[in-house]
Amino acid sequence: MSRQVATDFPPQGDDIAVVAAQLGRRPRKVHAVAHRCPCGNPDVIETEPRLADGTPFPTLFYLTCPRLTHAVSGLEASGLMREMTDRLAEDVALARGYRRAHERYLERREALGAVPELAGISAGGMPSRVKCLHVLVAQALAAGEGVNPLGDETLTRLAPWWEQGRCVVAEGASRPHPLTGEPFVSPVPPGQGWPGDPATRATPVAVDAPSVRSAAETASLPELTASMSVCRACPRLVNWRETVAIEKRRSYEHEPYWGRPIAGWGDTRPAVVIVGLAPAAHGGNRTGRIFTGDRSGDWLFASLHRVGLATLPTSVHAGDGQRLLHTRMVAAVRCAPPGNKPTVAERDTCTPWLQAEIGLVLGSVRCFVALGSYAWDVLLRVLRVLGADVPTPRPRFGHGVSVPVAMPGRPPVPVLGSYHPSQQNTFTGKLTEAMLDDMLLRARRLAAVGTVTSHSADRATAPPDSTPP
Numbered sequence: 001m002s003r004q005v006a007t008d009f010p011p012q013g014d015d016i017a018v019v020a021a022q023l024g025r026r027p028r029k030v031h032a033v034a035h036r037c038p039c040g041n042p043d044v045i046e047t048e049p050r051l052a053d054g055t056p057f058p059t060l061f062y063l064t065c066p067r068l069t070h071a072v073s074g075l076e077a078s079g080l081m082r083e084m085t086d087r088l089a090e091d092v093a094l095a096r097g098y099r100r101a102h103e104r105y106l107e108r109r110e111a112l113g114a115v116p117e118l119a120g121i122s123a124g125g126m127p128s129r130v131k132c133l134h135v136l137v138a139q140a141l142a143a144g145e146g147v148n149p150l151g152d153e154t155l156t157r158l159a160p161w162w163e164q165g166r167c168v169v170a171e172g173a174s175r176p177h178p179l180t181g182e183p184f185v186s187p188v189p190p191g192q193g194w195p196g197d198p199a200t201r202a203t204p205v206a207v208d209a210p211s212v213r214s215a216a217e218t219a220s221l222p223e224l225t226a227s228m229s230v231c232r233a234c235p236r237l238v239n240w241r242e243t244v245a246i247e248k249r250r251s252y253e254h255e256p257y258w259g260r261p262i263a264g265w266g267d268t269r270p271a272v273v274i275v276g277l278a279p280a281a282h283g284g285n286r287t288g289r290i291f292t293g294d295r296s297g298d299w300l301f302a303s304l305h306r307v308g309l310a311t312l313p314t315s316v317h318a319g320d321g322q323r324l325l326h327t328r329m330v331a332a333v334r335c336a337p338p339g340n341k342p343t344v345a346e347r348d349t350c351t352p353w354l355q356a357e358i359g360l361v362l363g364s365v366r367c368f369v370a371l372g373s374y375a376w377d378v379l380l381r382v383l384r385v386l387g388a389d390v391p392t393p394r395p396r397f398g399h400g401v402s403v404p405v406a407m408p409g410r411p412p413v414p415v416l417g418s419y420h421p422s423q424q425n426t427f428t429g430k431l432t433e434a435m436l437d438d439m440l441l442r443a444r445r446l447a448a449v450g451t452v453t454s455h456s457a458d459r460a461t462a463p464p465d466s467t468p469p
């Protein structure tokens with residue numbers, strides 16, 4: 001990757017539109033594109049030291065690429081800044097180099113215009129502390145190698161963020177959300193107002209299997225949901241989900257794609273938990289909600305509505321008003337995998353999210369439904385780790401199979417197997433509407449949710465709502 005200085009290239013062509021899409025707002029007082037990513041997009045801009053309204057603005061170099069920003073945030077969350085600050089106190093050569101970086105920062109900014117209020121103040125904690133790695137990385141990219149030693153060091157710790165292609169595309173980089181009309185780039189950065197986005201810009205990012213395990217130990221369901229929705233622990237899946245989000249399917253090219261992991265969704269004290277395999281590339285990966293936006297989801301939500309476990313017969317997009325009743329949906333793997341086939345390593349890396357989520361809601365669950373053999377196997381393994389007495393050998397999956405799983409201190413909880421409502425199963429008639437309705441009615445009855453008055457024969461009249469269990 002190029003590290004040469006590029007500090008005086010005025011924005012060209014779509015640069016400002018791209019930066020606006022990257023930031024989610026129009027950038028202020030851009031003096032130059034200070035560094036360009038190998039993909040061609042700006043990834044650092046140089047900003048005038050005084051904004052149009054007269055406000056002094058100390059941050060000369062600003063990271064714009066959401067992928068790069070995310071990756072740097074992950075390092076910040078790892079405690080690297082504290083460790084660097086400690087080293088500055090002990091390492092004289094490092095401290096000298098860091099002070100020189102501070103001076104270079106001031107020189108460059110003063111060359112753009114004197115702002116007395118900012119005299120002697122750089123950014124990022126320089127010259128004696130490390131308070132913002134984004135600032136250091138931005139200077140390292142803009143000024144070139146050898147100027148900011150801690151910015152250089154941080155860059156060596158980052159995976160090549162540009163290899164996944166452009167984070168946004170120049171022309172019409174942002175697209176309006178189909179329901180709210182708000183513009184979003186794809187993939188959607190956290191905390192930008194996407195309906196139901198559980199994360200904020202400050203949500204820590206898990207970048208490998210150990211950090212997933214550590215983040216999954218969180219105490220609350222909202223924190224868990226937020227953390228999993230920004231996870232970047234599986235490089236192949238991150239690359240796939242984001243490439244799909246940027247390239248899009250033609251029929252959805254006018255829409256933004258979520259392009260992030262799909263968190264569990266539904267009741268926070270569910271009586272029924274439905275476990276699927278993984279989000280679809282142009283379904284959940286586009287809409288940001290599990291089982292939403294593809295044929296499988298259409299089938300599943302229609303059936304859930306018929307049996308009284310969802311308020312609406314369709315689920316089209318996060319923010320559409322759909323609500324699950326006493327029910328929660330989760331996926332064994334949270335990112336869309338190529339060919340719907342996660343590797344064993346990816347499954348194992350992701351399992352702590354599922355395990356933690358099921359552990360947090362287990363107290364209210366009276367029935368599990370596994371959609372397909374993959375979800376069945378992962379679910380039984382997770383329940384065993386959570387202390388359930390799962391029969392040995394592990395029962396084989398089959399449509400209609402029910403296994404009572406003994407839980408410490410409470411009655412056994414049934415785990416039902418159902419064919420997955422994949423197109424392959426529904427097109428071929430392997431799974432019919434009646435079969436799926438039967439399974440979900442059974443789950444509802446086993447979970448003692450409301451009054452089940454019918455079987456599949458009168459599923460169309462199943463009650464639209466239900467009393468709490």
Ligand code: SF4
Pocket residue numbers: 212228231232233234237238261333334335346349350353
């Ligand atoms: Fe993270 Fe799971 Fe996605 Fe891997 S599959 S990146 S562990 S959310």
